[in-house]
Amino acid sequence: MADLLDLDVVAKYMSGQIDGFSGPLSAEKTPTGQSNPTFILTSNTAKFVLRRKPPGVLLKSAHAVDREFRVMSALADTGVPVPKMHFLCEDEDVIGSMFYVMEYIEGRNFVDPRIPDVTPDERRGIYDAMNAGLAALHSVDVEAVGLSNYGKPGNYFARQISRWSGQYRASETGEITQMDQLIEWLDRNIPEGDDTSSLVHGDWRIDNLLFAPDGPELVAILDWELSTLGHPLADLGAQLMQWAMPVGPEGRGLEGEDRHALGIPEDREYVELYARRTGLSDVPDMGFYVAFSFFRMAAILQGVKKRALDGNASNPEQGLRLGAFVPIFARKGLEIANGE
Secondary structure: OOOOHHHHHHHHHOOOOOOOOOOOOEEOOOOOOOOEEEEEEEOOEEEEEEEEOOOOOOOOOOHHHHHHHHHHOOOOOOOOOOOHHHHHHHHOOOOOOOOEEEOOOOEEEEOOOOOOOOOOHHHHHHHHHHHHHHHHHHHHOOOOOOEEEEEOOHHHHHHHHHHHHHHHHOOOOOOOOHHHHHHHHHHHOOOOOOOOOOOOOOOOOHHHHOOOOOOOEEEEEOOOOOEEOOHHHHHHHHHHHHHOOOOOOOOOOOOOOOOOHHHHOHHHHHHHHHHHOOOOOOOOOOOOHHHHHHHHHHHHHHHHHHHHHHHOOOOOOHHHHOOOOOHHHHHHHHHOOOOO
């Protein structure tokens, strides 16, 4: 751990930032957090979470821990559940990169969307809480919470396609024809209403959420690095995209599962519930938004793969495994685009 995080330095810095804090610290690195290394810190009296930028040369605008800190701080007094933010350290000389420390929240984190070891009724409640949490997020008054300048207004998908195409090209390690075709299709098929805007999470899926230890309540939304002002259906599309992936520790999807038996809503049912909660007059066609989500995740995973190959990934072995999914995401996105 000493090679990853100087705990003496962190403890000294925290003592000047958090009232009543006392060291020493121990730390456990979480197995997730491919983009921004994340540590659970334990002191004599409390637990905390530290999230930092990774070392090494980074892509422009990536690993925005300062944005994570800002948005969670802004949401502190809303109905959107987030941890309490303690402080942001922008001085890279302290531990070698920007970092923040936040409250540790006890809760259940489900990597597998099938949520093994719970009953269908419990699973149904968890999915309902997830749907309600997404609707609450998209209903936030961004001006009231000080986030009216958190993203650029309008043309969300046009800007996102441009941004992630650029990130993908900057980390490209080989030609993937289906990715090239998907980028071209998205450029040509941006739906009307691209100016619709709300606060969006940017990576909405079950493994970025914490649920109560003994119930279905959503107690914390984590990993806000990709959050911005944008089109709310991008978040909903990201969730449906994840469910279309194969089951298992890598795909983490629901492909081929009997959702009714599991107590998990079908895509249409989940979208209808979201539409009722957010006051949409029509249930949206999600094809473009799911295809876009496949494209963006492929671009993100290509960056993970490139960092692993360059030797500065949080978990290089996992990074290479995830990188192998880039052509799969590209293919699936293109299939959705072609109506398959």
